[in-house]
Amino acid sequence: MRTNIKVQCAALAVLALANVHAQAAETLSVVTFGGAYEAAAKKAYFDPFTQATGVTFSTESYDGGLAKLSAMEQAKNTTWDLIDLETNDAITACDEGLLKKFDKKLLGKTSDFIPGSISDCAVASMVWSTVYAYDASKMKTAPTTVNDFFDLEKFPGKRGLRKSPKVSMEWALIADGVDPKDVYKVLGTPAGVDRAFKKLDTIKKNIVWWEAGAQAPQLLADGAVVMTQVYNGRIDDAAKKDNKPFKAVWDAQVYDFEWWAIPAGAKHADTATKFIVAASQPKSYADLSKYIAYAPPRKDAIPLVDKQRLADLPTAPANFKRAVQINANFWADNADQINKRFQVWLTQ
Incomplete structure (x- = not known):
């Protein structure tokens, strides 16, 4: 009996370790508008999430639009896990079923978000x-x-x-x-x-x-x-x-607003959801403003932004x-x- 228990515990330990390594090796495929914003997002959003979870990011740049996302969804071969969207594309993509619905409750307190910065399928990443x-x-x-x-x-x-x-x-x-x-x-x-x-x-x-x-x-x-x-x-x-x-x-x-959203056919949707929650915290928003002059869509983040930096922000x-x-x-x-x-x- 004791031998069996030891074997079972050892097996469970191996499975747990394998699961940790699997999570650490997981990579989110992200499409953004590239350039200065992607570099800032890497410092404020991607790197801290990697440090906390082991999840890494593979990025691709585009200039907006839904043609490629729509084609991937229709072919049932979606290679993106997370997408950076302009507002009108976020609305259209949600209406057309190209994005997963987002549970707002996961964000915790939502009253301090700027009105309109949380939608059915997306959460604002910045202004x-x-x-x-x-x-x-x-x-x-x-x-x-x-x-x-x-x-x-x-x-x-x-x-x-x-x-x-x-x-x-x-x-x-x-x-x-x-x-x-x-x-x-x-x-x-x-x-x-x-x-x-x-x-x-x-x-x-x-x-x-x-x-x-x-x-x-x-x-x-x-x-x-x-x-x-x-x-x-x-x-x-x-x-x-x-x-x-x-x-x-x-x-x-x-x-x-700029938006984070998850394609309907994303292969790592659960991890992408966890990322959006982490990236939507006041400190994360404030950190983004350190690296690029985009404003937090969450009021609680404003006191965390340097006063001199505020002068460079749209708001x-x-x-x-x-x-x-x-x-x-x-x-x-x-x-x-x-x-x-x-x-x-x-x-x-």
């Missing part, structure tokens, strides 16, 4: 913003408003824009005189869409299009453009870490005067239609 930037060493007069971005007479030269109608359409209307609070009311009409494209026509010949976030600061560094639309974290990273003389213009910044009072929160539902409902027109407009 980010699209701004425009310029090289202060090359401009005698500093641009200060979104109108300046469209003023080729006062500020001649090329403009960098993401190859997408999002944000560019909003900026075009604001530069054409629409109050930021009325942007989506106007953009929601055929006349408003016409008006936005007409304003974009005024700088079309001077636009240099970029598709990956890392390209925007590089265009500025190369002198290919005098101003460029850019993610605020990217330009802050170039200025702080690479000592580039780049300045951000916060007027009419369009801010949004700082001085930066937030004419901010526009991107209307995710608008883009979820209208992205296909406006994108089609945008593609036609590009060829005209």
Whole structure:
């Protein structure tokens, strides 16, 4: 009897040890927008989780959209465990069943999250913003408003824009005189869409299009453009870490949440869920702001952020005067239609 018990205990010990090693060897496949954000996420989110659990990460970069995720889900061969999503894609993916539902109770206290930062299928990883930037060493007069971005007479030269109608359409209307609070009311009409494209026509010949976030600061560094639309974290990273003389213009910044979500067919869904819970703690959010200028979506994290760093974040009072929160539902409902027109407009 004692021998059997010893054998059984030894077997259980071996199984337990094997399970520990299996967990330690587990790798989460993550797709993000790459660049400065992925580097910051590695320090604030990935490395601490690896240290705590032994789980490692394999990362892949993309520029948004759901085509690849949808194709993998349809083929029942999903290779991603965790996906970094923009808001409208998070909404659409959830509606189309491409993502697993997320149990909000796992987050514990949720009242301190910024309203709208937890959805049925995703949890916000940070608050980010699209701004425009310029090289202060090359401009005698500093641009200060979104109108300046469209003023080729006062500020001649090329403009960098993401190859997408999002944000560019909003900026075009604001530069054409629409109050930021009325942007989506106007953009929601055929006349408003016409008006936005007409304003974009005024700088079309001077636009240099970029598709990956890392390209925007590089265009500025190369002198290919005098101003460029850019993610605020990217330009802050170039200025702080690479000592580039780049300045951000916060007027009419369009801010949004970034989201962590788990594909419906993820092979390591349970571990991915544990990661999201860990990454959504106040300290984790505050740590992210150390490495990139993105703001915590959780109020309890704000006191943990250095006061000087707060000035670089989208939600700082001085930066937030004419901010526009991107209307995710608008883009979820209208992205296909406006994108089609945008593609036609590009060829005209």
